[in-house]
Every structure is written in structure tokens, then in C-alpha cells.
Amino acid sequence: SQTIHQWPATLVQPVGSPLSLECTVEGTSNPNLYWYRQAAGRGLQLLFYSVGIGQISSEVPQNLSASRPQDRQFILSSKKLLLSDSGFYLCAWGPLGEGQETQYFGPGTRLLVL
Amino acid sequence: GQNIDQPTEMTATEGAIVQINCTYQTSGFNGLFWYQQHAGEAPTFLSYNVLDGLEEKGRFSSFLSRSKGYSYLLLKELQMKDSASYLCAVRDSNYQLIWGAGTKLIIKP
Numbered sequence: 645s646q647t648i649h650q651w652p653a654t655l656v657q658p659v660g661s662p663l664s665l666e667c668t669v670e671g672t673s674n675p676n677l678y679w680y681r682q683a684a685g686r687g688l689q690l691l692f693y694s695v696g697i698g699q700i701s702s703e704v705p706q707n708l709s710a711s712r713p714q715d716r717q718f719i720l721s722s723k724k725l726l727l728s729d730s731g732f733y734l735c736a737w738g739p740l741g742e743g744q745e746t747q748y749f750g751p752g753t754r755l756l757v758l
Numbered sequence: 759g760q761n762i763d764q765p766t767e768m769t770a771t772e773g774a775i776v777q778i779n780c781t782y783q784t785s786g787f788n789g790l791f792w793y794q795q796h797a798g799e800a801p802t803f804l805s806y807n808v809l810d811g812l813e814e815k816g817r818f819s820s821f822l823s824r825s826k827g828y829s830y831l832l833l834k835e836l837q838m839k840d841s842a843s844y845l846c847a848v849r850d851s852n853y854q855l856i857w858g859a860g861t862k863l864i865i866k867p
Contacts, residue, residue, distance in 0.1 A: 687845065687859035688801075734800055746791050747855060749800035 646671035650735050650750035657757055663708075663722040665753050667735030670716065675737040677718040678747060679710055682732040694718060730757045760784045762858035764846050769864045770836055778831045778844050778861045786851020792820050792831045793845040795860065801845055805831070833863075841865045 647670045657663060669675055679691040690703045692710035700710050707726060711719045718735060732754050738747035762782045770776040782790070789808040793801035807813055807822035807829060819832040831844055843860040850856055 685862075688857040690854070690857075693854070746789075746803055746806065746849075748803065752800045754798075 646737070646748065648735060648737055648748060648750040650733075650753055652753060653751065654754045655756070657725050657755065659727055659757055660724050663720070663725050663729070663755070665720040665733055665735075665755075667718040667720075667750055668716055669737045672716070672737065674715060676739065677712065678736040678738070679718065679720050680734040680736065682734060684731070688734070692720070725757045727757050730755055760850065760856050762846055762848060762856055764844075764858040764861045766859070767862045767864065769866060770833075772836055772838060772865055772867050774836050775832065775834050776836060776863065778833075778846075778863065780829045780831070780846035780858055782827050782829070782846070782848045782856070782858075784848045784850045784856050787824060788849040788851065788853060790820075790822055790829050791847045791849070791855070792818075792829075793847065795843045795845060797842070804844075836865050838865050838867070 649668050651666055676695050678693045680688045681691055682688050692700055692702055694700050694712045697712055697715055708722050732752050734752045735750040736747040739745045764780050789806055791806055792804040794804050795801040805813055805815060805820040807820050810822055810824055812819055812821045817834045822829045833840055841864055843862045845860045846858040847855045
């Protein structure tokens, strides 16, 4: 069965510091991978998605970036965090879907920028 | 633009039935999904509709009308553990999921 891991679970960072969040998937090959952000009490905002190694699509211009160095690894980064970067960051995986195939989420990272 | 609307919050009583509505306007349609998200946790998949009609899964059912751009999630025999946010998402013509903001469901004893 497939599992998805994210770390760290929580993170408190000062404004202007760098960020690196990691996501890995087990039990599947060549998944589509996604980074979402969820502000408190709000819906999911798609940040990046990737259909393969080195292939990244950005949905929202911002000071964040993503990389996919390996098939089942997806990294979210920032060189300098802003207060507005605080939120719940969710990594998801899914096949390019027809039918009931949908996206499955990791446990999330709660980021607080002070 | 693409838009998905859900009520922000609903309250229901333990043991009762509640219906959470979702209306959508998207560029293309390749299925509608409902997810449950407990506070502080990741969303988990509940149901999928691609054809008009009702899909039943135990205490949960989901309905779709493509001509009306409308879906609802029906929860029966409510339990306290059903207190959560319920997210509606539509898969568009690019096979990307477009997400609603979610409906926070509060269950009272």
C-alpha cells in the first residue's frame, strides 16, 4: 500500500529565515506530487505540482519554490520567509486521474513565521 | 474563472441527518470529490461522483447533478466524531482538483 510522509510536523521560524519541507511517497512509482497551503479556516491553495523528476509547475507566484530531485521526493523551499507564509502545508500524491483515482494527503506541516 | 461554493459552517444534532451543499463552476468536469478534514489533520477522501445520481457509502451519501453544477453530501445518524470540515473538490478539464473552502460541521449532543 502507498504511504506519504512529511516532516517536520511543526515548525516555528523567524521572518527572513530559509525553509525546507520534505515529502516522500512509498509504494508507488511516477506519482503526480502536489504542495498545498491551507491558511487557518480556509480552503486548500495549490502551490506546485509535479508530473515527474525535475518537472515543476507553479500555480501561484510567491517567494516559495519546489523541487523534485527523485521520483518519490518533493521539496518545498524558501530563501526568505514572510509572515504571510504561515499556514498548514500539505503534500499530496495521485495518479493523473480518471475514474476514482484522487489525491491522497500526507500528515502536513504546520508552519508559524514570527 | 473557476468557483466552488459551500456554506461556511453548519450545526446539527447527534443522531440527526445533515446535508452539505456544493455548487461549482469550472472549466470542464471530470468528477467531484468530497473529503473530510478533522481539525489539525490532513483531508481524507470520502466519496467520488462522476455521473448524475446518488452514491451511498454506509452513513454517508453523495449526490451529483452535472446540469445544475450541484452536489451534496448527506450524513445520517450523526455521531460526535463527524464534527469536522467537509471539502468539496472538482476535477477540471486539466485533471486538476479545484477546491472549495470547506464547510465546518458542528455536532451538538
